[in-house]
Amino acid sequence: MTTxxxxxxxxxxxxxxxxxxxxxxxxxxxxxxxxxxxxxxDFLAEGFVEVAPDGADVEARVAGQCIQCGTSGVTDWLTLGRVDPDTGAFRPVVPESVHVPGRRSRRATPLRR
Ligand SMILES: [Zn+2]
Known part of the structure; x- marks a missing residue:
C-alpha cells in the first residue's frame, strides 16, 4: 500500500x-x-515545510518557534503519525508528548555505539 x-x-x-x-x-x-x-x-508549529512518508510513518519538517527562548526556524524530521497497514487509517502522535527530531531514514541506519 502506498501512502x-x-x-x-x-x-x-x-x-x-x-x-x-x-x-x-x-x-x-x-x-x-x-x-x-x-x-x-516548547515548539509552536507554524507551517509544514516538507512532508514525506517513511514506510508506515508520516514525517515532516516544521517551521515555527520555541516559545521559551524565541528561536525560530525549521525542525529536522518529526514523526506526525503512522498509517495503520490493515485499515489505512491515520493515527496521529500526541504533540505534547516528547519528540526527537531526526534525519530521514535514521531508522534504517543502525546506531553506532
Ligand atoms: Zn528554546
Missing part, C-alpha cells in the same frame, strides 16, 4: 491519503534537538 502525503493551504495542513489529518497549530515538545538552546523545547 500519499501532501501539504495543503501553504503548509497549514498535512493530508494523508487525501484526508486532512494534521493541523499546524500544535505545541510540540522537542528533546535531543539542535533547534535551539533549550534542553526541552
Amino acid at each position: 500519499s502525503v501532501h501539504q495543503l493551504d501553504d503548509g497549514a495542513w498535512v493530508s494523508v491519503n487525501d484526508s486532512r489529518e494534521v493541523n499546524v497549530s500544535d505545541l510540540w515538545r522537542l528533546a535531543r534537538h539542535d533547534f535551539c538552546p533549550c534542553r526541552l523545547a
